[in-house]
Amino acid sequence: MERRGFLLWRLGLLVLTLMDGSFATLSPSGINYEVVALMAIKNGLNDPYTVLENWDINSVDPCSWRMITCTLDGYVSALGLPSQSLSGTLSPWIGNLSNLQSVLLQNNAISGPIPAAIGKLEKLQTLDLSSNKFNGEIPSSLGDLKNLNYLKLNNNSLTGSIPDTLSKVEGLTLVDLSFNNFSSSVPKIAARTFKIIGNPLICGPNSDNNCSVVYPEPVSFPPDGVKDGSESGTKSHRVAVTFGVSFGAAFLIIVIIGSFVWWRYRHNQQIFFDVNG
Known part of the structure; x- marks a missing residue:
C-alpha cells in the first residue's frame, strides 16, 4: 500500500x-x-x-x-x-x-x-x-x-x-x-x-x-561581415595578380616563338631564291 x-x-x-x-x-x-x-x-x-x-x-x-x-x-x-x-x-x-x-x-x-x-x-x-x-x-x-x-x-x-x-x-x-x-x-x-x-x-x-x-x-x-569581405577582397586581388603575371609570361613566350618562326621562314625563302638564281 x-x-x-x-x-x-x-x-x-x-x-x-x-x-x-x-x-x-x-x-x-x-x-x-x-x-x-x-x-x-x-x-x-x-x-x-x-x-x-x-x-x-x-x-x-x-x-x-x-x-x-x-x-x-x-x-x-x-x-x-x-x-x-x-x-x-x-x-x-x-x-x-x-x-x-x-x-x-x-x-x-x-x-x-x-x-x-x-x-x-x-x-x-x-x-x-x-x-x-x-x-x-x-x-x-x-x-x-x-x-x-x-x-x-x-x-x-x-x-x-x-x-x-x-x-x-x-x-x-x-x-x-x-x-x-x-x-x-x-x-x-x-x-x-x-x-x-x-x-x-x-x-x-x-x-x-x-x-x-x-x-x-x-x-x-x-564586424564579421566586413572582415570576411576584406579577406575575400584580398584573396581576389592576389588571384587577379597571379593570373595577370602568368598570362603575361605565356604571351611573351608565344611572341618570342612566333618571331623566331617568322625569322626562319624569311631566311629559308631568301636561300631558296639564291639557289634558283
Whole structure:
C-alpha cells in the first residue's frame, strides 16, 4: 500500500509539472492573461477586413490565432499585423505580453500615442510601427528595451524630442525616425544605421544636424561581415595578380616563338631564291 501511494504521489507530481508549463499564463479562474491582453489590443483597433475574426475571448490558447506566433512553451512571442488596413489606437495592454520578441504593425493607419507600456517588454528585439499615424512623443521607456535591435518609427506624426534614453540601448542595428516632426537636439544613438531625414525642425537648412544616414564611431575590430569581405577582397586581388603575371609570361613566350618562326621562314625563302638564281 505504501508503495502504491508513493507511485500515485509521483504521478500526480508529474502531471502538475506538465500542467505548469502549459497553463503558466492562466489565472486561478482559468483566464489566460495573454488572451485578455490580445483582446484589449483587438478592441482598440478598427479591423475593416476582419483579419482578427478568430481572436476569441473564450479561448485559453491564442497560439492558433491569426497573426500570432508563440514559443514552444505556449507564450506569445510575435505580433505581426503589417499592411492590414487597421486603424484605431494601440492598447497599453500590449505591455502585458511579456514574452514578445517582435511587434510588426507597419503600413496601417493606427493613430494615437505609442504606449509607454511597450518599455516593459524586456525580450523585445524588433519594433516596427512605421507608416502609420502615431502622434505625440516617443516614450522614454523605450530606452529600457535592452534587447532591441530594430526600431522603425518612420513616416508617422511623432513630435517632441528624441529621448536620450535610446542612447542606452547598445545592441541597436537600425533606428529609423525619418519623416516625423521631431524637434530639439539629436542624441547620440549607437546604431549601425540611424535615419532622421525628413524632420524639418531638426533637418532644416540652418541645422547643424547631419540628417543623412549616421554611423557610430569606428570600432577597434570590424564586424564579421566586413572582415570576411576584406579577406575575400584580398584573396581576389592576389588571384587577379597571379593570373595577370602568368598570362603575361605565356604571351611573351608565344611572341618570342612566333618571331623566331617568322625569322626562319624569311631566311629559308631568301636561300631558296639564291639557289634558283
